[in-house]
Amino acid sequence: MYGTVLLALLIGYLLGSIPFGLLLTKAAGKGDIREVGSGNIGATNVLRTGSKGLAIATLLLDALKGAAAVILAKWLWPDAVNFAAAGAMIGHLYPVWLRFKGGKGVATFLGVLIPLLPIAALVYAVIWIGLLAILRISSAAGMAAATSAPVTAAVMGNQALFPMLLGFALLVIWKHRENIRRLARGEEPRVGRKQA
Numbered sequence: 001m002y003g004t005v006l007l008a009l010l011i012g013y014l015l016g017s018i019p020f021g022l023l024l025t026k027a028a029g030k031g032d033i034r035e036v037g038s039g040n041i042g043a044t045n046v047l048r049t050g051s052k053g054l055a056i057a058t059l060l061l062d063a064l065k066g067a068a069a070v071i072l073a074k075w076l077w078p079d080a081v082n083f084a085a086a087g088a089m090i091g092h093l094y095p096v097w098l099r100f101k102g103g104k105g106v107a108t109f110l111g112v113l114i115p116l117l118p119i120a121a122l123v124y125a126v127i128w129i130g131l132l133a134i135l136r137i138s139s140a141a142g143m144a145a146a147t148s149a150p151v152t153a154a155v156m157g158n159q160a161l162f163p164m165l166l167g168f169a170l171l172v173i174w175k176h177r178e179n180i181r182r183l184a185r186g187e188e189p190r191v192g193r194k195q196a
Contacts, residue, residue, distance in 0.1 A: 008080035012069040012087025016108060017095035020061040021046045024054050034098075038178075042103040044138040044191065059107045062092065066111025074115065082164055085112045089168050093175060104175040106142035109168055113149060117161055120152040136190040139179035146172035 021041035025033040030049040033041055037048035043059035066088045073084030092108040094100040106128070113121035128145035135141060150166040173180075182188040 004077045005080045005083050008073045008077045008084040009087040011072065012084035013091035014087075015065045015069045015072075016088035016091025016093075017097060017102070018061075018065055018091075019095055019098055019102065020065070021058040021103065022098070024057055024061075025049055025051075028054055030054070034101075040103060041098070043107060047191065062103065062107035063111030063114070066092070066108040067114045068111075070112055070115045081116070082161075085116060086164065086167075088112055089171065093171060104139075104142065105168070105172045106146060109146055109149065109172060112168070113165075117149075117153060117156075117158065117165075119156065120149050120165070123148050123152045132191065137183070137188055138191050139176050139188060140183065143173055143176055143179075 019041050021033050021043065025031065025036075025046060028051065030036075030051065033039075033046055033049070037045045039045070043055045043062065046058045047055035049055075066085070069084045069088035070081055073081045077084070089105055089108060089112060091102075093102045093105050095102045110121060110124050110128070113124055124145045127148050128141050131141035131144055132138060146169040150162055150169050153162045153165050179188055
């Protein structure tokens with residue numbers, strides 16, 4: 001059992017730690033994304049390179065790696081699915097390849113939810129896209145979406161997933177702590193503006 005848990009956690013971590021934002025921008029000749037805008041490797045910062053296509057690809061691939069970790073675990077290690085999900089999230093947030101300085105987890109969290117709790121994923125996506133369209137502030141939309149996941153699990157009576165999803169939401173919020181400070185000062189940039 002312990003071996004299965006460790007394997008699921010490790011595979012999830014390895015999948016989650018693939019820095020698609022960094023790899024795609026380098027492959028496209030856009031340089032090191034860590035030297036652009038906020039220095040983050042996620043889709044919002046990739047958008048600051050001026051390429052919507054690369055930003056969309058980063059978002060989709062970051063979500064896909066989270067979904068892949070859960071789907072693979074469901075197939076191979078059904079009793080260790082949560083560990084694969086946790087591994088994917090931790091891998092994205094703290095990838096060993098980048099000295100544990102990863103993304104903020106919003107897209108990967110959505111990816112994990114899709115096979116884990118589809119209704120929560122739908123709520124998450126609606127809140128994320130809706131608030132992003134209204135506010136044009138990526139961090140606020142992402143944090144609100146992340147917060148919705150444990151709330152949806154609780155409303156659905158899914159006590160088994162609630163603690164883990166709450167932990168994921170808190171990690172996403174923690175990774176946005178600089179954004180929260182800028183939001184409080186009214187200095188958080190809106191999507192589409194080329195600033196950090």
